[in-house]
Amino acid sequence: EAGVAQSPRYKIIEKRQSVAFWCNPISGHATLYWYQQILGQGPKLLIQFQNNGVVDDSQLPKDRFSAERLKGVDSTLKIQPAKLEDSAVYLCASSFSTDTQYFGPGTRLTVL
Amino acid sequence: KQEVTQIPAALSVPEGENLVLNCSFTDSAIYNLQWFRQDPGKGLTSLLLIQSSQREQTSGRLNASLDKSSGRSTLYIAASQPGDSATYLCAVKGAGNQFYFGTGTSLTVIP
Secondary structure, three states: OOOOEEEOOEEEEOOOOOEEEEEEOOOOOOEEEEEEEOOOOOOEEEEEEEOOEEEEOOOOOOOOEEEEOOOOOOEEEEEOOOOHHHOEEEEEEEEOOOOOOEEOOOEEEEEO | OOOEEEEOOEEEEEOOOOEEEEEEEOOOOEEEEEEEEEOOOOOEEEEEEEEOOOOEEEEOOEEEEEEOOOOEEEEEEOOOOHHHOEEEEEEEEEOOOOEEEOOOEEEEEEO
16 A cells, blocks of 8 residues: 655745645545644644545644645645745645544755 | 643663653543654654543554543553664544644664
């Protein structure tokens, strides 16, 4: 069974630039999560999708972050414009129905 | 708001020792609690999931317990090995379907 795929693995941008991350969940997993993990902290949930609908985006900074999951499969998270404090690892996870979450390797973003 | 705390932040033990990692949460109204392992530069791997109605779960050398009323969970690792070196995170799923993670315990097992 293929795992959760994420790309790119690393990204370096300057502040005020835009960036997008891509995630392909495990086949058949209806629920998809995006997390932000700042160095030394635990992951913080940004947004949760059930199929292509948003279940929870209460911690997503909507003035600069957006996410979509158009066909209920893969998903894109965008930051526009980026700030220094957005430097973090962005993790994507998916789950079927048991609440066990399967995580991708993450995208490490550095904002200069 | 749910707050999840993990103590200690770092732990170093000699190989073969049994050890306990602690996780505490402020709101006992949870659906489940999960323990994860995170290796440097990698994503998280789920180790054990305990539903709110359960008291413990076991997988190999790992045993996780849950005391919902006191807001505590422990992860017991028996006969530790150098390959167990990683950061261990606990996460609770709250009533609002939100997941809250602790900051993790960094474990080093010395050969």
